[in-house]
Amino acid sequence: MYGTAFLRAGMASAGKQSLETPDVIALFDAALEGVKIRGKAQAGEKTMLDALIPAVEAGKQAATDQLPPAQVLQRMAAAAETGMKSTIDMVATKGRASYLGERSAGHQDPGATSCWLILQAFADTLAMA
Template sequence: MTLDVEWARRWVALAAQAITEAKDELVELDREIGDGDHGVNLDRGFAAVAAKIEGMDRPATVGEILTTVATTLMSSVGGASGPLYGTAFLRAGKVSGLAELGPDAVVALLEGALEGITSRGRAGVGEKTMVDAWAPAVEAAVRSAGAGDEPAAVLRAAADAAADGARSTIPLVASKGRASYLGERSAGHMDPGARSSAILLDAAARAAA
């Protein structure tokens, strides 16, 4: 089984719904260690994305959809989230110029997204950022695809690892972004970007299920 353009459409729709449902949670997480606008910004951005994708005229590839997600987020989401997620989806779109994605292509999509985030944010694992969700997601996807799993299972492995990665940020002291200004006081709180990353990857896995 492969993942096609309709899967990508479902991903966007489910992601927009999930972000709306998690908006207050994301706002509270960001209020604890940031500006408090992460949930509001992402909700606005993915509402715009969902509307844009719904109105697209028969996209031929998954990459077309992901690139449209990227440009829409960049133009509609403020703060650091817009550029970070925009670059993630842009890089993912560049390696997803196919009508259907098999397991290896799913891995390439996730690797592209992680590369976009790290190149834009200059962050690494353990610095209490969304990288702490995406890096284990990629590692889990590589293992799953290497074991011969179908694309849906690869995405589920990635999503579960991202959720674990988001939880792993709670005890960390932030060394990047606005949360780093708090120093030791940033420990004890989940990183909002890692949490929203886990939400988005869960939506991708549910769209494929």
């Protein structure tokens, strides 16, 4: 799943030597579309999209507020964390966790967790620059 996301994100940022706020939004928006297409999933199905969708929405709002990339990514990471935590009470209906059915409730989705970790690392890295 991440391969598709990174491929699309890479295409969205091809040839860039640095990333400005619109580039960051385009990169993650492309990744989001790649995951949606590949996984045929949507929000609420206990997947990485439950973290990625709110992150991209928060990023778009931060861009509208004309924030610099570091602050945009901080807001995106915070939204991803909230989305990640929302998966705890969900029952997985897509992806590997769906094999667990009702037993998946009460556990945080690993895809949403890794999505948050990537965004948080990106935000932390930019904050140090």
